[in-house]
Amino acid sequence: MIEITNIYKTYDTGNKALRNINITIEDGEFVFIIGRSGSGKSTLLKLLLKEVEPTSGKIVVNDMNLGKMPRRYVPKYRRRLGVVFQDFRLLRDRNVYENVAFAQRVIGASPRKIRERVPSMLQMVGLSSKYKSYPQQLSGGEQQRVAIARALINRPEVLLADEPTGNLDHHNAIEIMKLLDKINRMGTTVVVVTHSNEIVNLMQRRVITMDRGCIVSDEEGGAAHEN
Amino acid sequence: MRISTFWYCLKEGVKNICRNVWFSLASVATISACIFLFCLFFSIIVNIQHVVKNVEGTIGITVFFDEDLSEDAIRAIGAEIRDRQEVSDMEFTSAQEAWESMKKDYFAGHEELAEGFADDNPLAGSASYQIFLSDITFQDQMVEYLYQLPGVRQVNYSNSAAAGLSSFNAVIGILSLVIIGVLLAVSVFLISNTINVAASFRKNENEIMRYIGATNYMIRAPFVVEGIVIGLMGAFFPLVGMYFLYLESVGYLTAKFQILSRIFQFLPLSQIFPYMTVVAVLLGLGIGFFASFFTIRKHLKV
Numbered sequence: 001m002i003e004i005t006n007i008y009k010t011y012d013t014g015n016k017a018l019r020n021i022n023i024t025i026e027d028g029e030f031v032f033i034i035g036r037s038g039s040g041k042s043t044l045l046k047l048l049l050k051e052v053e054p055t056s057g058k059i060v061v062n063d064m065n066l067g068k069m070p071r072r073y074v075p076k077y078r079r080r081l082g083v084v085f086q087d088f089r090l091l092r093d094r095n096v097y098e099n100v101a102f103a104q105r106v107i108g109a110s111p112r113k114i115r116e117r118v119p120s121m122l123q124m125v126g127l128s129s130k131y132k133s134y135p136q137q138l139s140g141g142e143q144q145r146v147a148i149a150r151a152l153i154n155r156p157e158v159l160l161a162d163e164p165t166g167n168l169d170h171h172n173a174i175e176i177m178k179l180l181d182k183i184n185r186m187g188t189t190v191v192v193v194t195h196s197n198e199i200v201n202l203m204q205r206r207v208i209t210m211d212r213g214c215i216v217s218d219e220e221g222g223a224a225h226e227n
Numbered sequence: 228m229r230i231s232t233f234w235y236c237l238k239e240g241v242k243n244i245c246r247n248v249w250f251s252l253a254s255v256a257t258i259s260a261c262i263f264l265f266c267l268f269f270s271i272i273v274n275i276q277h278v279v280k281n282v283e284g285t286i287g288i289t290v291f292f293d294e295d296l297s298e299d300a301i302r303a304i305g306a307e308i309r310d311r312q313e314v315s316d317m318e319f320t321s322a323q324e325a326w327e328s329m330k331k332d333y334f335a336g337h338e339e340l341a342e343g344f345a346d347d348n349p350l351a352g353s354a355s356y357q358i359f360l361s362d363i364t365f366q367d368q369m370v371e372y373l374y375q376l377p378g379v380r381q382v383n384y385s386n387s388a389a390a391g392l393s394s395f396n397a398v399i400g401i402l403s404l405v406i407i408g409v410l411l412a413v414s415v416f417l418i419s420n421t422i423n424v425a426a427s428f429r430k431n432e433n434e435i436m437r438y439i440g441a442t443n444y445m446i447r448a449p450f451v452v453e454g455i456v457i458g459l460m461g462a463f464f465p466l467v468g469m470y471f472l473y474l475e476s477v478g479y480l481t482a483k484f485q486i487l488s489r490i491f492q493f494l495p496l497s498q499i500f501p502y503m504t505v506v507a508v509l510l511g512l513g514i515g516f517f518a519s520f521f522t523i524r525k526h527l528k529v
């Protein structure tokens with residue numbers, strides 16, 4: 001469970017990115033966060049990743065109070081979250097298999113575990129046949145699938161996606177959303193930041209709308225508000 | 228740490244080096260130069276010390292006393308000298324003994340010729356102490372001290388090559404420290420730069436690693452490996468070079484200066500090479516490790 005309570009974030013530059021944010025996300029939920037560019041969506045995800053610290057307020061993820069977490073525990077904590085970005089952030093010098101295996105190697109997983117998990121994960125995202133390809137040889141949609149596989153390989157409880165379809169055409173965007181939906185149905189909590197109303201309307205899930213650092217609506221199964 | 232993780236870090240470190248070959252080679256070259264000079268000076272200094280030690284044991288200072296001084300008075304002065312720290316050994320030669328020894332040397336086989344002096348020791352007043360020093364560099368100081376003692380007539384000493392060599396050694400020591408220090412600084416600077424470049428190549432990757440939850444330790448590992456490998460290569464080349472250079476030079480010098488070979492005995496390579504290797508490897512390892520570790524730390528504020 002994710003509990004965000006009275007969160008304020010003002011950057012050093014004086015930008016008030018978040019103002020009094022309160023959100024509770026239950027285990028296994030699928031949540032969209034939408035809003036115009038600059039409304040604070042990415043900042044919210046960065047707070048969850050403990051990449052930036054809030055100016056005030058409290059965040060608790062799975063009973064861990066992020067504000068009180070010692071620095072050396074942060075890597076362990078991050079292993080319980082998966083994250084994907086608009087720009088995929090794959091390693092260009094490694095093939096698909098190695099990109100996914102990378103996430104396991106750098107946390108010191110055993111070679112046996114890697115050999116077991118990577119192929120089944122690639123199958124889950126539908127890339128079994130392209131495991132030897134390099135990112136440059138893949139379409140945007142395929143690259144995002146690799147990124148999702150990499151985010152999930154360490155079996156996180158929560159998947160955070162910051163505009164995962166922002167660089168994709170309509171068809172690929174829908175495909176990626178279907179994949180995220182499938183992942184959610186397998187038990188992972190999914191938080192997706194997007195500014196595509198079309199996608200949000202298609203999925204019929206919980207939608208949190210932000211504007212200038214504030215939450216303006218939080219509705220179940222809701223369609224996006226035009227604003 | 229898992230063995231597979233170790234190999235992974237090693238591989239990534241080597242990859243860093245390959246991706247950044249010219250900087251890495253420059254780093255290896257300066258460390259090599261640094262360690263090579265160290266080995267060179269080390270061999271020179273150790274050999275000179277060896278020679279000095281050889282010679283030191285054989286030469287001493289000889290003190291003669293005023294002719295009217297009684298043997299008891301001389302022995303009293305002797306006791307005073309013996310108390311000095313620099314003195315490692317002393318030998319007393321009485322006037323009688325001096326004469327006996329001279330008779331043996333000069334009148335060998337014609338002892339009857341010496342008989343003429345029988346009751347009148349021509350070497351009366353030549354009682355002497357021969358003083359051996361613990362370290363030849365104390366010689367000047369000792370001679371000065373001896374001269375100001377009452378009753379001392381003459382001090383004989385060889386202002387020998389040994390003393391000169393010793394101070395020459397000290398000069399080389401200081402010079403080498405300075406040069407090695409400068410090269411050390413240049414090496415650290417170059418490695419640090421190399422690591423900086425590698426870090427910029429890996430910026431993307433490090434960021435992803437951080438999101439995935441890799442420990443700082445794991446993120447740093449490839450860079451530290453890079454530094455260590457560069458450092459070890461920087462030790463390897465000069466050691467190999469030194470090995471052959473030493474054998475060649477000793478062979479050459481021994482052949483060229485055969486006259487000197489009685490005092491100038493080179494230490495066999497086997498006696499100094501192990502020390503040289505240990506120090507060179509530690510030096511390379513140390514430079515590589517610390518330069519990379521502290522450079523990469525700057526890049527990794529979470």
Ligand SMILES: Nc1ncnc2c1ncn2[C@@H]1O[C@H](COP(=O)(O)OP(=O)(O)O)[C@@H](O)[C@H]1O
Nearest residue numbers: 011013015017036037038039040041042043044
């Ligand atoms: N590192 C930063 N330093 C200063 N201001 C920032 C930083 N990151 C974001 N901001 C500001 O915070 C506000 C929210 O940004 P962001 O969270 O990226 O919004 P969104 O993802 O919704 O587009 C914006 O006004 C942006 O300019």
Ligand SMILES: [Mg+2]
Nearest residue numbers: 041042043162
């Ligand atoms: Mg954003």
